[in-house]
Amino acid sequence: MASQPDHEIVVIGAGPGGIAAGALLKRAGIDEFTILERAGEVGGSWRENSYPGISVDVPAFIYQYSFARKADWPTLFPTGAEIQAYHQEVARRYGLYRHLRFHTEVVREVWDETHRRWALHTADNEIITARFVISAVGAFLRPKVDSGIKGLDDFTGTVQSPATWDHAYDLTGKRVAVIGTGASSVQITPAIAPEVGHLDVYQRTPVWCLPKPNYPVPRRLQSALRVRAVAAAQSGIILLGLEPIARLATYVPLAVMKPVMAAFDAFAKRLYRAYLRRTIDDPETAAALTPAYGPMAKRLTLSTGYPAVFNRDNVRLVTDDIEQFTEQGIRTSDGTERKYDAIVLATGYEMHTDPESYAEGAVVGRDGFDLGQFYGANGVQAYEGVAVAGLPNRWMLVGPYALSDIGWHGMVETTASHAIRAIAEARRRRASTVEVSRRAHAAYHAEIRKRGQFLRSYIETQGVPTYYRNSHGDTPYFRPAGALETRWRGRHFPFTDYNFDTK
Template sequence: MTQPSGVLARPDHEVVIIGGGFSGIGAAILLSRAGFEDYLLLEAGDGLGGAWHWNTYPGVAVDIPSFSYQFSFEQVAGWSRVYAPGRELKAYAEHCVDKYDVRRRTRLRTTVTAATFDDEAHLWRLDTSSGESITARHVVSATGVLTQPKLPDIDGLADYTGTVMHTARWDHSVDLTGRRIAIIGTGASAVQAIPHLARAAEHLTVFQRTPIWCLPKPDAPLPGVARAALRRIPGAKRVSRLASQSFVELTFPVAAHFAGLVPVAAAGERLGHAYLRQAVRDPAVREQLTPRYALGCKRPSFSNSYLPTFNRDDVTLETTAISAVTPTGVRTVDGTEHTADVLILATGFKVFEKGNMPPFTVRGAGGLDLDKWWEENRFQAYQGVSVPGFPNFFTILGPYGYNGSSYFNLIETQGTHIVRALRRARKVGATRVEVTPEANAAYFASALGRRKHQVFFQDSCGLANSYYFDDNGDVPFRAATTLETMWAARRYPLDAYAFTA
C-alpha cells in the first residue's frame, strides 16, 4: 500500500449516509451493528421514512405482502392487513429509527447538493443547500430512485386555474368531495388512488397512455387473533415470511429474469386476462384496459378495486392522447375538453434521468463526474454497489443491484457488501477503498450475459412505455434469485477492491 502525498485529514465522520428512507435507516443499523458507530445520516425532508414519508395519497399501501416488507432482523406482528397501508410503514420506519438509536445521528432538512472526493486526503466533501460542508471518509448513497416527482411535459399545465397535485406530494387540505377530478397516469400509484378518488368525486376522468397489468391482490385484514398468533407461536413469523418471500420471488425475480426458462409470466397473463373479463363489464372499456405487451415489461400492480372502478357511471376512461391542459381542464387531440376542478398527476418519478441517481453531483477521483461516466459507459456498478473511479462511495440502489424482490432484501444484501469492504479497510488500515475496473467489467459482462432469459427484451416490451428502460435500452435490474444475491454479498472476493492507506 502506498502513502499519498500530503497529510490525511481527519473527516467529520467515518461514514455519511445520504437519504433517510428505509435504505438509509437500514444502512445505519447495519453499520452500527458491525461496529461503525461514527456515522451521520442526512435527510433532505422534515421526516424519516422516504417514500412512506412523502407518499400519503389516498389508498397508498405496500405492493408486496407486509411479511416481506420489513427487515429480517426486525419482524413485527402488528400489521393490520396482509398488504399494510402507508401509515403503518411510516410508523415502522419510526420504530426502527428509535429502537436502533438512529435518530440522534440524523440531521433532517439537509440537502446534499454535491459530493467531491479529495484525492490527497482520501475523503469526501459534501456540499449542502445551507452552505455547510461536511467531510466523510466514506459515503453511502441511499437516496433511491423513486424520489423526485416527474411532471408531465404537457402544454398549458402552468396555466391551469384549478388545483394541481402530484401523487407523491399530496395536499390533504384539498377537499375532493363532490369535485370534478382528472388524473393523468395509470401506474402503480394511480391504481391505488383511483378507487378512492372515484368514491369522493362528482366525476372522475382517468387519462391512460398505456394500460397496466392488474392482477388480483391476495389481501385481507389481519384480525387480532392472527397478530397474536404471530407474536406468541414459536416460528410463526418465520413461516409467514417464508410463504411471503416465496410468493414475491415467484412473481418478479423468477417471472422476469427467468422467463425463458420458467413460464411464470405466461400463467400470470392468463390470470390477468381472466380477472379483467370478470372485473369489467363493458367490452369496449375492457379492451382499452387490456395491455398489449408481455407481463413484466413494466411494473405490474395488484388490486381488487382498480378495475371494477371503471364500471361506475361517474368514471370515464380516456385513452385519446392529451394535446394540452387548458385553464379549466384537459383537452385531447380530437378536440374534446374534459373540465376538471382538480388535476392529479400520477406521472411517476425521474428514474434514469440525469441528476437523479443520485440527485446531486458526484465527482470522484481526478474530478471524474458520475453522471458523465454513466453517460459514456452505460449504467453499471459492481454488484450495484461501487463504480471504479469513485473511491469510498457506495450505493444501495445502484445499477444491477436490485433483482425486484423485497426492497428490504436489497438493503440488507447491499449493506452486507458494504460492511465487508469497510471491515477489510479497517483491518488493513486503508483509507481508500475502490472497486477495480477488472472486477466491475467482469460483473457488468455477466449481468448483460443473462439478458437472454429476461422478459424485458422481447419485442412487445417496446409498447410498454416502461421506466425500467434507460436511454441505452438497458434494464439495470440484477438477473438473479434473491438467494444468489445474498450469497454473493457474503462471498464476493475482497480483492475485487483495491485498499490503499
C-alpha cells in the same frame, strides 16, 4: 496523508435504505456515523407519499427488515401510514435519531484525494466532510415535473401529485382528472371516486391490475410470527419458492425462454381478458383496459377496486391522447375540451436507472472521474449494484442491477451489508481508501449483461413504455440473479475485488 474529516461515515438519505444502513452499522459495532436527510423525518417515499388509498403492494411479512420483524400487521397489505410508522419505530429502536441531521440536502459529492475524504456540498452551501459515504437516496428520485404535456401553467384549478398531496383540498363534488394508470393512480382512483362529482382517468397504456387480497391477519398467525424461527422460516420458504423462477430467467438460454414466455404471456392475457369481462360492465371499457403486452414488461399493480371503479356512473376512462392543458381543463387530440376543478398528475418519477438522473458534476471521484459523464457514455452500472471504480470509499444502496429480492428491505439489507463489510475491513486494515478494482467492476458488469439478455430482449419486444427499460435500452432495474445468490454475495464478496490503500 489523510486528515480528520467531520464524520467517519455519512449516510445520505433516511428512507428504508438509510435506516437499514444505520441499524446495521450499529449491529456491526460501528457508532461513528451521521445520516443526512433533506426532509424533516425518516421514511423516504413513505414519508413523502400520503395520497388517498396508498398502501404497500407486497405482503407485509416480506416488506420489512429481517432484523426488525413485525408480527402484528393488521392486514396483509398495510397502509402507507402503517409502513411509515414502522420505519419510524425501527429508527427509534436502533437509536438512529441521535445520528440524524434533518433538512440537509446533499447536492454535490467531490473526492478530496489530498485528504482522502469526500466533500459533501449541501443546498445551503455548507461543506461536510466524510471518510466513507453510503448513498441511500433510493430509486424514485424525484417526481417528474414535466409530464410531456404543454400548458400546465395555464390551468387555473388545483394540481395534485402523489408526492405532494394537499389533504386540505376538499374533492367533494368536484370534477377531477387523473392522468396516468400506474401504481399510484390505481390506488388514488378508487379511493377518491366515491367523493368526487365526476372523475376522468386518462390512460396512455393499460396496466395489469390484479385483485389485492388484503385480508385481516388472524391473531393466531400474528402470535406464531412473533416466534423468530417461525418468521424466518416463512421468509425462507418464500425465497426458496421464487428462486427457481429467477434461475430460469437467468440461466436458461434465450432461444428456450422466448417461446416459453410467449406461451405464458398468451395464457396470462386470456385469463386477464376473462377477468376484466366479468368485472367491468361495459365491454368497450373492458377492452380498453386490456394490455396488449405481457405482464412482466411493466410493474404489476394490485387493487381490489381499480377495474371495478369504471362501473360507477361518475367515472369515465379516456384513451384519447392529451393535446394540452387549458385554462379550465384538458384538450385531447380530437379537439374535445373537458373542464376540471382539479387534475391529479400520476405521471411517475425520475429513476435511479436513468442515465439522465445523474447530473454531470454531481459526483466527482478520483482523478476527476465524473459519475454523470461515465453513465452517460457507458450506461449505468455498479459492481454488485453498490460500488463504482473511480469512486473510493463510496457505495450506493439502490444502484444499477441491485434489485433481486422479494422485498425492498431485503435488497437494502444486502447492499448495506456489502458496504459495511468493506468499511469494516478498511478500518481493520487501517486503510485510508478502499475502492473496487476496474477489473472486478468490468468483469461483474460483463457477467450481469450476459445474464440479462433474456430480460432485455423480452421488454424490448413488448413495445411498451416502462421504467424497467432506460434510454440506453438497458434493463438495470432488476439484477438477473436469485435472491439467495445475491444475499450470499453481498456478505461474502472477495476482498481481492477491492484495492485497500494504507498510505
